[in-house]
Amino acid sequence: QVQIAESGGGLVQPGGTLRLSCVTSSSIFNPYPMAWYRQAPGKQRELVALLADDGTINYADSVRGRFTISRDSANATMYLQMNSLKPEDTAVYYCYAASGAYGYWGQGTQVTVSS
Numbered sequence: 001q002v003q004i005a006e007s008g009g010g011l012v013q014p015g016g017t018l019r020l021s022c023v024t025s026s027s028i029f030n031p032y033p034m035a036w037y038r039q040a041p042g043k044q045r046e047l048v049a050l051l052a053d054d055g056t057i058n059y060a061d062s063v064r065g066r067f068t069i070s071r072d073s074a075n076a077t078m079y080l081q082m083n084s085l086k087p088e089d090t091a092v093y094y095c096y097a098a099s100g101a102y103g104y105w106g107q108g109t110q111v112t113v114s115s
Helices: none
Strands: 004-007 010-012 018-024 034-039 046-051 057-059 067-072 077-082 091-099 102-105 109-113
Touching: 004 091, 018 034, 018 091, 018 109, 034 067, 034 077, 046 067, 046 077, 057 067, 077 091
Parallel strands: 010 109
Antiparallel strands: 004 018, 018 077, 034 046, 034 091, 046 057, 067 077, 091 102, 091 109
């Protein structure tokens, strides 16, 4: 049973935009916090943006001002709006959601920024 599914990745030119979506299944109750991570080839997975249950949002320094995390609770969907993309943003992007003592990861979606 797929509990988290990302979509929206793809190939985009530098300076372009993408919007990633993360849908959580109804089996995950009140998922908070929710976050986007990414992992580039040969590098460790890193936090991109986090949305806490009190509404606090944190961004990695490398994406602050360019990326925006948001959530549509009615549709159990989280988004990552990515603007002004750079080649160094190329990575597999993962959605993460916590519910109580459990954490859930999506399968990842590839984002490639290249001319």
